Amino acid sequence: MHIPDGLMAPLVAAAGWLVAVAVLAFATRRVNRDLDDRRVPLMAVLAAGIFVAQMLNFPVGAGTTGHLVGAALAAMLLGPWGGMAVMMVILTIQCLLFGDGGMTALGLNFVNMGLIGCLVGHYVHRAFPEKYRIPGAFAAAWLAVFLGSLACALELSGSYMLSGGSFGIAPAIALPAMTVYHAIIGVGEALITTGVLAYLGQVAPEMLRMSRKVPGSPAAAGEVRTDG
Amino acid sequence: MVERRSLLAIAGILVAFAAGLVLFFIFSAPYGDGLERTMEHGGVEEPEPVYHAPLDYGDSYAVALVMGIVGFAIVLGSAFLVGKAFGKRGR
Numbered sequence: 001m002h003i004p005d006g007l008m009a010p011l012v013a014a015a016g017w018l019v020a021v022a023v024l025a026f027a028t029r030r031v032n033r034d035l036d037d038r039r040v041p042l043m044a045v046l047a048a049g050i051f052v053a054q055m056l057n058f059p060v061g062a063g064t065t066g067h068l069v070g071a072a073l074a075a076m077l078l079g080p081w082g083g084m085a086v087m088m089v090i091l092t093i094q095c096l097l098f099g100d101g102g103m104t105a106l107g108l109n110f111v112n113m114g115l116i117g118c119l120v121g122h123y124v125h126r127a128f129p130e131k132y133r134i135p136g137a138f139a140a141a142w143l144a145v146f147l148g149s150l151a152c153a154l155e156l157s158g159s160y161m162l163s164g165g166s167f168g169i170a171p172a173i174a175l176p177a178m179t180v181y182h183a184i185i186g187v188g189e190a191l192i193t194t195g196v197l198a199y200l201g202q203v204a205p206e207m208l209r210m211s212r213k214v215p216g217s218p219a220a221a222g223e224v225r226t227d228g
Numbered sequence: 229m230v231e232r233r234s235l236l237a238i239a240g241i242l243v244a245f246a247a248g249l250v251l252f253f254i255f256s257a258p259y260g261d262g263l264e265r266t267m268e269h270g271g272v273e274e275p276e277p278v279y280h281a282p283l284d285y286g287d288s289y290a291v292a293l294v295m296g297i298v299g300f301a302i303v304l305g306s307a308f309l310v311g312k313a314f315g316k317r318g319r
Contacts, residue, residue, distance in 0.1 A: 001261065001262060001263050002263070003263065004274050004275065004277060005275060005276070005277040005278045005279070006275025006276065006277070006278070007267070007272065007274075007275060028314050031311075031314045031315055032314050032315065035311060035314070035315030036315070037312075037315060039311070039315070040308060040311035040312055040315055041308070043307055043308075043311045043315075044303075044304050044305075044307040044308035044311060045237045045238055045241070045304065046307075047303050047304065047306075047307035048238070048241065048300045048301075048303045048304035048307065049237070049241040049300075051299050051300060051303040052241060052242075052245040052296050052299065052300050053245075053248075055245070055249075055252075055285060055292065055295075055296050055299070056245070056248040056249065056251075056252050057252055057256040057259070057261060058251075058252075058255070058256060059255045059256050059259060062265075063259050063260075063265070064259055064260065064261065064262060064265045065256040065259045065260065065261050066261060066262060067261065085307075085310055085311075085314065086307060089303060089306050089307045089310055090303055090307075092306075093299065093302055093303050093306060094299075095279075095281070096279075096281060097281055097282065097283050097299065097302065098281050098283050098284055098285060098295070098299065099277060099279075099280065099281030099283075099284060100281075100285070102277055102278065102279070103277070103278055103279040104278055149262065152263065153266075156266070156270075169266060169267065169269075169270035169272055170270060173266070173269050173270045174266060174270065177262075177265065177266040177269045177270075178262060178263070178266050181262035181265055181266065182262050185261075185262055
């Protein structure tokens, strides 16, 4: 779902940058306030792991592939603002070093994958009670990808209409294609996310407790606050 | 403890990546992702980038593996520095 240069209308791309800068300024303040120094290695390993996971495309049928976005997973483990910081690092390196996603579209790529992915992933997951943590993660991860793709489709459509067809893709094509493909890709995202969380629940359950602030848990004290 | 877990996680991720990359080249390499397929449906070809990146993920297993490890290391270092720079007041 990495948008390349020249696909979106300049006005839409500029709006993406504007939103991304404003959100990142806020996220940076929250990370500055909330991120415990001891969580930094986890944040770094998670970012690097998501980077390599994004390189592995899996087939979803009809000659199409998908890959993990990882924003929901990052938000579930680090909170939405820490997750956004991780996603921005990944997207920036993918863009600057590997040409994956355009420079002019970096703001939109952050909005679609980082901002929407982390907010949806975090708050939908949190809405589920503790005993439904895994089904909640599945729903949150799927919805994060689906809503991110819907946003991308709206940006493509908006670009098309604003530019009279010079940029973007006609809404009649962009909306159904993006959402149908990513509804399927989202299942892969949800399976991987729940698999990782289930694994962590077995081998390092304190990592999950840290992000959910279980009252009385010593591991939760002084760690990342994810209260919005 | 966190450091040991981090090292184990790094090793685990790299092993999983090396194994997953094989499956990628077997099953997925020639296909586009959801956005690329949507662009095909819309008759849109990927425009010329305004910025040319110095690296790419490569078309062979060996190159992709090396690029994955290079990217892993750079993201690991960058995220660590970002965390240290912006997270320090949370101590």
